[in-house]
Amino acid sequence: MSRLLTLFALLLVLPAATAAEPPRTAENVLVVTLDGFRWQELFGGADEAFMDSKQGVKDEAGLKKKYLRATAAERREALLPFVWGTVAKNGQVFGNPAKQAAAESTNGLKFSYPGYSELFCGVADPRIDSNAKKDNPNPSVLEHLNGRPGFKDRVEAICTWDVFPSIFRSAKNGLRVQAGWEPIKAGKGEKLTDRERTLNDAMDRLPRYWPDNAYDVLTFGAVKSALERRKPRVLYVALGETDEWGHGRRYDLYLDAAHQADRFLAETWAWMQADPQYKGKTALILTTDHGRGGTRLDWTDHGKKVDGAEFIWVAVMGPDTPALGEREKVRVTQSQVAATVAALIGEDFTTTAPKAAPPLPVFEKK
Numbered sequence: 001m002s003r004l005l006t007l008f009a010l011l012l013v014l015p016a017a018t019a020a021e022p023p024r025t026a027e028n029v030l031v032v033t034l035d036g037f038r039w040q041e042l043f044g045g046a047d048e049a050f051m052d053s054k055q056g057v058k059d060e061a062g063l064k065k066k067y068l069r070a071t072a073a074e075r076r077e078a079l080l081p082f083v084w085g086t087v088a089k090n091g092q093v094f095g096n097p098a099k100q101a102a103a104e105s106t107n108g109l110k111f112s113y114p115g116y117s118e119l120f121c122g123v124a125d126p127r128i129d130s131n132a133k134k135d136n137p138n139p140s141v142l143e144h145l146n147g148r149p150g151f152k153d154r155v156e157a158i159c160t161w162d163v164f165p166s167i168f169r170s171a172k173n174g175l176r177v178q179a180g181w182e183p184i185k186a187g188k189g190e191k192l193t194d195r196e197r198t199l200n201d202a203m204d205r206l207p208r209y210w211p212d213n214a215y216d217v218l219t220f221g222a223v224k225s226a227l228e229r230r231k232p233r234v235l236y237v238a239l240g241e242t243d244e245w246g247h248g249r250r251y252d253l254y255l256d257a258a259h260q261a262d263r264f265l266a267e268t269w270a271w272m273q274a275d276p277q278y279k280g281k282t283a284l285i286l287t288t289d290h291g292r293g294g295t296r297l298d299w300t301d302h303g304k305k306v307d308g309a310e311f312i313w314v315a316v317m318g319p320d321t322p323a324l325g326e327r328e329k330v331r332v333t334q335s336q337v338a339a340t341v342a343a344l345i346g347e348d349f350t351t352t353a354p355k356a357a358p359p360l361p362v363f364e365k366k
Contacts (some may be wrong), residue, residue, distance in 0.1 A: 022347055024346035026283040031236045031341055034261050037242030038292045039313045043096045045075020046255055056250035063252050079259055082266035091317025092324045092362055094332050105314045105334040110302050110309040115289030116167050122338035122356025123288060135169040141338040143173050144352040145234050151243045158222045160240035181214050184222055196225050213240045220264045221284045231277055251299045283318030283344040284292040287337055316362045336360045
């Protein structure tokens with residue numbers, strides 16, 4: 001009798017669990033970060049107060065014509081037309097403090113390695129306190145997914161910054177990571193394509209303005225190559241020029257880098273929607289590793305002593321994500337992104353990282 005009661009109880013519970021967690025339509029996920037891109041520009045567009053020679057602007061009139069508009073909504077769409085014209089309309093955007101929806105890093109250090117580690121590992125780890133190329137002691141969601149059935153060797157990262165192999169500890173786990181000025185390498189039995197040879201030649205010939213960070217345009221090309229050649233199910237793209245031009249106090253190039261990243265996203269998304277593997281079955285996450293200061297003096301900086309640099313933003317779009325647009329009255333953390341990457345494609349990151357924060361509330365309908 002007790003066995004029958006137990007079986008009956010299970011039958012009552014199982015349908016409820018299934019209803020609570022419906023199967024995900026998304027089978028692939030694209031994650032893109034714009035290093036150090038401020039929430040202020042994401043939600044408000046270009047700031048006229050920064051459009052002068054003291055902020056490195058070379059052509060004030062041209063910059064204002066390109067990005068300055070009458071309202072914040074018009075300015076942000078001029079700067080990021082794909083984000084606001086497609087992602088926000090079909091997905092969700094977190095991180096606007098003005099709408100009681102701040103997104104915040106919890107590591108307290110407000111710079112890149114701690115930020116990316118929190119982003120992909122789901123926890124803030126005090127052992128990660130520098131940008132040194134030391135292997136992360138924590139497993140990332142990319143490593144977790146690469147070990148799951150159906151994802152092995154179909155997870156990769158293409159990054160402008162050369163510290164990412166350490167962040168993802170790829171030397172140990174075999175995750176495919178191309179980073180910095182490292183040339184594209186052909187796989188076993190493969191030959192480089194014409195595009196890949198051209199990109200490698202460009203890497204060799206271009207001036208290395210930042211020794212540890214390649215230009216975003218090189219990453220754009222490498223991503224196209226990866227999608228065409230290998231069609232990964234999980235692809236992470238790390239863009240770095242927004243942070244580099246920010247540190248260089250070049251507000252014009254900082255804005256241009258964000259605008260070009262948006263253009264890359266639009267082109268990449270259009271390509272993916274024309275491919276049967278990705279069309280209607282792909283989720284997208286956009287975010288950043290840290291914020292920056294909020295004044296003319298400190299917008300170029302971030303770090304432990306910079307007020308406000310803990311505030312970030314996250315945008316999510318996909319077939320399982322209700323189109324709620326700009327979220328209001330919901331606070332989230334950077335540590336929630338890792339579990340969200342997995343959850344979007346029906347996987348559970350906490351089986352590998354029990355202490356990881358739960359996913360963002362992207363599946364709720366209101």
